[in-house]
Structure formats: C-alpha cells, structure tokens
Amino acid sequence: MLELKFADCASEVQDRARDGFYLTDEFQRRLARWNRERLLPQFPADDWTSELARNARMQKLEGEFLEQLRADVREDAAQAPEEPAAFVDWFESLIDLGPGQNDPLFPWLAEVASREQIRWFFEQEAAGEAGFDDLVALTQIKLPDQAKLELARNYWDEMGRGNPKGMHGPMLHIVADALSVKPRIETTVAESLALANAMTGMATSRRYAWHSVGALGVIELTAPGRSALVAKGLRRIGLSGKERRYFDLHAVLDVKHSEDWNREALRPLVEEDPRRATAIAEGALMRLRCGASCFERYRAELWRDQTLKKAS
Numbered sequence: 480m481l482e483l484k485f486a487d488c489a490s491e492v493q494d495r496a497r498d499g500f501y502l503t504d505e506f507q508r509r510l511a512r513w514n515r516e517r518l519l520p521q522f523p524a525d526d527w528t529s530e531l532a533r534n535a536r537m538q539k540l541e542g543e544f545l546e547q548l549r550a551d552v553r554e555d556a557a558q559a560p561e562e563p564a565a566f567v568d569w570f571e572s573l574i575d576l577g578p579g580q581n582d583p584l585f586p587w588l589a590e591v592a593s594r595e596q597i598r599w600f601f602e603q604e605a606a607g608e609a610g611f612d613d614l615v616a617l618t619q620i621k622l623p624d625q626a627k628l629e630l631a632r633n634y635w636d637e638m639g640r641g642n643p644k645g646m647h648g649p650m651l652h653i654v655a656d657a658l659s660v661k662p663r664i665e666t667t668v669a670e671s672l673a674l675a676n677a678m679t680g681m682a683t684s685r686r687y688a689w690h691s692v693g694a695l696g697v698i699e700l701t702a703p704g705r706s707a708l709v710a711k712g713l714r715r716i717g718l719s720g721k722e723r724r725y726f727d728l729h730a731v732l733d734v735k736h737s738e739d740w741n742r743e744a745l746r747p748l749v750e751e752d753p754r755r756a757t758a759i760a761e762g763a764l765m766r767l768r769c770g771a772s773c774f775e776r777y778r779a780e781l782w783r784d785q786t787l788k789k790a791s
Contacts, residue, residue: 501544507672510544511664513537514679518613541680545687545765548677552764559760561753563746566760570693570745573763574700579771584778585704589711596781597712598658603777605655606662609675609682611698612637612648617682618691623751626692629743633699633736650725654713657722670776674769681762689748689755690762696745697763699737701770706730 559569588597612634619630639645681691707730713723749756
C-alpha cells in the first residue's frame, strides 16, 4: 500500500517527481478518492480533528503534484505576453498550437471506433470528470466583478438556465446510461484521474485561482472540435439525438462560451494585473498537457489490438 507522507524537504519532492511518484496509478487513485469524499456534503463527525490532519497531509501532496505540473509548463507559459490584447491572442492560438490539439484519436473515434471502444473511452472520461459546473463555482469566489459575472453566466448555462432538462451534468449521465457505462476510479487510467485531480486542485485552492481561470477557459476554447467528433462517433454507432445531446450541444455552445470568457474574464483580469497572465497561461498549459497525456494513453490502449495485428 502506498504510504502518503509529507515530503521532508525540497530535494525529496524533486526525487518523487523524477521517479514519477505523482503520476502513478495508486497516487492518483488515492487523490481522486480524497477529492470525491471531501467535496461531498457531510455532517459533523466526532473525529473531525483527525479528518483535518488527513486533509492537511493530502493538500500538501496535492500541492506537490500541482507544482510538478507547473514546473513542466513554466518555460512555455513565460512566453505569454502581459499586454491584454496580445495575451488573448496568445491564449486563442492554443486551439491550434497547444498540447494535444488535433490529436488523431478523435477522428478515429468519429469514423472507425467500435461501440465497445467508444464505451471504454467514455468510461475513462466520465470517471475522470471533475464537474465543470462545480469547478466554475469554486473558481469564481472573490474574483473581480467583471470576471465573476462571466463565470456566473457560464455556470447558469451549465445549470440549464434553471431548467433541469437543460442541465449539462445530467445530459452526461444520459450518455453513460446509453453506453451502459459504470465509471470507477479503480478501473480508470492514471492520466485521466490526473487531469481531474489537477482541475479540482486548481479550483479548490485559492493560490491557484488564476490557474483555474486559465484551465477552465482553455477547455471552452478547445472542446468544441473534439465534442463534434465524439458526437459523430456516437451517431455512427446508433445513439439518438437525445442520447448524444451533451456532445452536440458543446460542439456549438462552447464556441460562444470561449469568446465570452476571453473577452469578459481573461482580458480584464490581465488589464487589472499583468502578473495574472503567466498564472493563467500556466493553468491553461497544465490542463492541455494533462489532456494530451490522456489522449496518448487512450490511443495506446485502444489501438493495441490494431498494432499487434500489424506487427504479426
């Protein structure tokens, strides 16, 4: 069993990072379980001090994991300009130049993948789903007014603008039911869990608030193309319009969400304090790097039989 202890010093953290400790299955699963438990509504417990101590240990390990991700993107993020208009241009260029963009996995899902292969892909994605609505709600706390309003509008869309049938989370559950998916942390690859854990860590820790704004914004920027291809694959294997609505909707709606986010949140935040540009850029690149790792792992798993057949 993995021992989750405090790192005694900076050199030990570096050793752990070098050895891949923070990206192991067991570490990411433990972090995912902790995130799931701590975000659930709960009642007071008699041993609440023990729970606080456990949370402190996990938060330190989570911080070490996030700092490893930051270290991996720091050099590239430093290239982001601090002038607001130029920064937004740089940010929007990530749709073509960012890590994981135009990955061959998604055209393959649209045109070739079997129902079982699409089911496995969705199961991995669903188990690692951090809940965009909750991440936005956590991130907006104490943000400047203009950015806060934009995140509020985004959240309201995620909530179906007050209509339960329009809520995005339940739409995702409809896809899961149609594919008979039962997502479980124990059967999810570490890369998918790491992505969700990174998003949760940035949204729940105020020292990464600007990183979370960047990470959420880059999801809105880059998701539409992938959503359209996934929707095409779901249509090909026979899912109805209602069953694939989540992906059909995000292929269109997120284009406007991204434009609004960049104009109403990113630009005014950087205008007010240019230092935020680097943090927002780091968050965006952290999210894209995690996504690229997921796509690479998914291809390795899904194309394994195909590769073996070619080899033989």
